Amino acid sequence: MADRSFLQWPFFEDRHRELAKTLDAWCADHLSVDHADIDAACRKLVSDLGAAGWLQPTAGEVLDVRTLCLIRETLARHDGLADFSFAMQGLGTGAISLFGTPAQQDEWLPLTRAGKAISAFALTEPQSGSDVANSTMTATLDGDDYVLNGEKTWISNGGIADVYTLFARTGEGPGAKGLSAFVVPASLPGFEVVERLQVIAPHPLATLRFNDVRVPKSALLGAPGQGFKVAMATLDVFRTTVAAAALGFARRALDEALARVNERQVQGAPLFELQMVQGHIADMAMDVDAAALLVYRAAWTKDSGAARVSREAAMAKLYSTDQAQQVIDKAVQLHGGDGVKHGQKVEELYRDIRALRIYEGASDVQRVVIARQTMGAFLGGN
Structure with a gap:
């Protein structure tokens, strides 16, 4: 339980x-x-x-x-x-x-x-990754339409989504200032699924190509040039939920480990009686609770009216995903050979957790965010 x-x-x-x-x-x-x-x-x-x-x-x-x-x-x-x-x-x-x-x-x-349409968030490009400002996909105004050209990759739900929130360069300014966001149905002519991507924990992922895809001006999300703002505000909400997912994986790993060390007998006693095993369980429980505190602090702060929670969300995501990896690794170790057997829950969790340390801002990117926010707060208080 x-x-x-x-x-x-x-x-x-x-x-x-x-x-x-x-x-x-x-x-x-x-x-x-x-x-x-x-x-x-x-x-x-x-x-x-x-x-x-x-x-x-x-x-x-x-x-x-x-x-x-x-x-x-x-x-x-x-x-x-x-x-x-x-x-x-x-x-x-x-x-x-x-x-x-x-x-x-x-x-x-x-x-x-209602679950009658599937959605996706199309931000990442082959050359940009976490560097959103380096996006090169274009949206060129042509009369009453924007014409989309370029590629997106590592797009979750790519190939099965009915609608994409898409980010493209409209040129109002350099870097992040020149991006805009659009609502793009998957049924439009010129939209192509180039490749379906296979990963260690299977999900629908794809590389997408847009060849002269025309969308009306009414497809624009927010004002022209506000794409970076749209992306960051959206990620500000959902980055904390990535941490919550990692927390869920870690909780399940701890439960699986507790059941294992309680049931597994070693020299006539439960595996849990070994002090080293108790040490692992203690570390796992502490990491789970610490992650939960960071996750729900960030969520509560946002719900309480904070305009941005970049620092809190980054801390929650960094700590929860990194420590969930450690908690799950300990659970695999405590299962012995069974821990790496296909079909075991801890083996599945081991594959599930890894991507969370990369998507929606890799762990090292979160460290940069935390450091800059912390230094900004220090300088602002002087």
């Missing part, structure tokens, strides 16, 4: 506690989706989550980050692909919630919240 005591922390309200309890029960009854066909599995998960109402918090006038984090943590603890499916519905339409016109919101948000 996963630890629930953290739900009594003052970060949460009764509605959060009830949500966590209800979702946990739903997951136990419904998350038995076959992962053999990843595309089909994601479509089914989005449909099931939408039908049950769990996608409602992914879009709206106010995005409650504590709710998003609790949902991601709970889903990740049960099934990594379910967490992925939920997360991308939020990230893919988060910019529409925050910056979309009423027409854009009315067209897409009811569909994505």
Whole structure:
């Protein structure tokens, strides 16, 4: 049984506690989706989550980050692909919630919240990665349309999404000042899935190409040249939820380890009786609680009205993803040979966690963010 005591922390309200309890029960009854066909599995998960109402918090006038984090943590603890499916519905339409016109919101948000349309966030390019300001994809104004040309890669839900939040260079200024955001349906002529990308923890990922794809001016999200602002504001909300997913993986790893060391006999006694094993369990429990404190501090701070939580979100993501990797590694070690056997939960978690230290800002990028924010606060206080 996963630890629930953290739900009594003052970060949460009764509605959060009830949500966590209800979702946990739903997951136990419904998350038995076959992962053999990843595309089909994601479509089914989005449909099931939408039908049950769990996608409602992914879009709206106010995005409650504590709710998003609790949902991601709970889903990740049960099934990594379910967490992925939920997360991308939020990230893919988060910019529409925050910056979309009423027409854009009315067209897409009811569909994505109901699980009837799949969304994606198309930011990364082959040469840019975390350096968003170095994006080269163009959106050229031609009459009443923008014409999109270029490539995006490592796009989650690439190839199965119905709508993409896309970032392209419109040229209002150099670097980040010249980017704009668009709502782009996947059905438009000139849109092409170039390659489906295979990774250690299977997800639908793709490289996309846009060849003279025409979108109307009404597809613009926010004002021209505000793309970087749109991207960062969206990531400011959802980066903390990445940390929550890592926390869910770590909690599950700790639970699996506790069951193992309680049941496994060594010289007539449970493996847990070995002091070295107790040391590992203590470190794992401490890392889980420390991660949870950082995650829900960041979420609570954002929900309390902070305009930006870049520092708090970066700390939560950096610590939670890095330490979840260590917690899961210890769980694998405590399982011995079984820990690396395909089909074991800890082996699955070992593959699931690695990507979280890279996407939505790699760990070293988070260190840069934290250092700059900390120095800025120091200089601002002098």
